[in-house]
């Protein structure tokens with residue numbers, strides 16, 4: 001079994017990275033940063049997002065597990081005090097794996113320009129670089145609305161607790177193959193009208209966004225931002241690929257939600 005460890009880069013995460021690496025080598029596991037079977041992320045959810053993008057070309061072969069050196073994360077759910085236990089579990093392979101849906105976003109450009117495909121673990125967002133975003137929203141080939149406002153957030157079920165939640169989106173259990181579209185400050189008056197509620201699309205429905213203004217678009221994919229000129233359309237759907245998490249104990253999603261957002265208050 002081959003492993004890689006990605007650290008957030010702070011002192012605590014780095015020293016935990018060294019410790020885990022030595023433990024795993026003691027168990028005769030092989031350190032391989034190019035083709036790991038398991039990637040251990042040490043830091044927070046942001047570190048796991050980074051790890052996901054580092055190994056995006058081998059999602060079918062690599063499983064992820066997260067250790068948090070700050071507060072409990074959605075992806076980083078092992079505590080530093082549990083790493084000996086985690087190492088023993090990893091060494092006892094084969095381990096079980098749970099798969100979560102991810103988002104595929106294809107950006108197409110005017111005049112047959114290049115097509116760019118992104119995969120997101122949390123979400124993709126679309127904003128205008130100049131003024132309001134004005135964009136036609138099509139669902140499954142049918143015009144749904146013209147959106148005017150700050151932007152749109154298209155999230156995965158596991159990303160529904162991140163940016164999407166801050167926009168008033170629903171929390172979706174990651175066993176549901178879906179994507180969610182949440183509005184950022186839409187303009188609604190007698191002239192302009194959007195639905196105003198988040199939309200949840202099933203796996204077989206495609207969302208197509210077609211800009212109405214010739215402005216550059218800011219497209220974010222998890223923690224990364226890209227600027228696209230001359231965009232003809234942005235297509236979003238549930239990807240064929242999935243992220244695989246190595247699971248060594250039950251940690252139900254709704255408990256994670258409660259522990260992250262409610263627990264200290266009740």
Ligand code: NAD
Pocket residue numbers: 044045046047049073074075122123158159160161162163164166221222223224
């Ligand atoms: P970061 O390190 O600042 O992380 C942002 C926060 O989002 C952290 O508190 C992180 O733990 C949390 N987070 C990440 N994924 C999560 C998830 N699936 N569920 C619950 N919380 C989660 O920034 P980063 O590493 O660049 O992370 C990028 C993420 O930040 C984006 O994917 C987006 O979801 C989130 N974000 C949130 C807002 C907002 O809430 N208004 C705005 C921009 C980005």
